Amino acid sequence: MKLSRRYIITAIITILLALFLGGYRLPFYIYKPGGAEELNPVVQVEGAYDSSGEMHLVTVRGGQATPIQYLLAKVRSYHQIYPIEDIRPEGISESEYYHAQLQMMETSQEAAQVVAYQAADKDIDIQYEGVYVMNLLEGMPAENELKPGDRIIQVDDTKINESSDLVEYVEKMGAGDSIKLTLEREGEEMVKEIELSPFPDQKEKVGVGITLVTDRSVEVNPKVQFKSGEIGGPSAGLMFSLEIYDQLTEEDVTKGYMVAGTGEISYEGEVGRIGGIDKKVVAADREGVDIFFAPNEGGKKGSNYEIAKRTAEKIDASMKVVPVDNFQEALDYLEQLEPKA
Secondary structure: OOHHHHHHHHHHHHHHHHHHHHOOOOOEEEEEEEEEEEOOEEEEEEEOOOOEEEEEEEEEEEEEEHHHHHHHHHHHOOOOEEHHHHOOOOOOHHHHHHHHHHHHHHHHHHHHHHHHHHHOOOOEEEEEEEEEEEEOOOOOOOHHOOOOOOOOEEOEEOOOOOOOHHHHHHHHOOOOEEEEEEEEEEEEEEEEEOHHHHEOEEEEEEEOOEEEEEEEEEEEEEOEOOOOOOOOOOOOOHHHHHEEEHHHHOOOOOOOEEEEEEHHHHEOEEOOOOOHHHHHHHHHHOOOEEEEEEEOHHHHOOOOOHHHHHHHHHHOOOOOEEEEEEEHHHHHHHOOOOOOO
């Protein structure tokens, strides 16, 4: 009877310990290499041309750490641990963070369409619906004047179609200068005069302290559909634009190669820095990728390209890491390649 009781107690303790190690959520986030998914099933253009090679979307896997995951990340290569507040701002739930990542993915898909269809000289119609305030920076002038959801129509006498219009307008001004923002809030039009001030962490830059989003609708012909599922974030923009272009044009730009890469894409085709590029290089190498595009950031020290190249050398990857600052550079590189033997 005593042996049986001891066995039961031991079993209960073991189960509780296993549940704790495998299920309790620590205040840390872990990022590690994800996968390198073929883009052809993800991006589908009507009447698409076939290719002999493949474009790949490279991902990083991430999530809130359990005790066992935390311990494993301490000893595994290319597993990175972050305090959770560095990933999710205080007050933002896991579901809200995930939703924001999906929204960024949708924006990157839209930008990729614009870049690819314009480059391929295909039908595209862009309608601008306005510029909206997303967030207000604490301690900056707009904090007590604007609200999230405000639709900005013009600054002084200049009409605003895109968020970049306002950014470029303000860049020409200095601290202490004032601007008049005409906006709509809950159906009412109003004017707010706001003084510019330096940003707390960038004293050389001035602004009012708002994050903006451009509300635009994009119609393309032929139609394109995305099936990216639960993948979030903006970093697939460059590869989306290359895949769309490849499907739109008769020329096979893959030339039989397995092509991967990363980088946020702007509506003007500029390729921006992303996080976790070392992990994406590892994921691409595991998939046997031949060519990997990495944001060059104008060649600055510590760029995504530098990190990617160093990682590829460290893991003895055979793929070619190529620096790019914009979509056209990536396309030019592919077009000059000889077909893969």
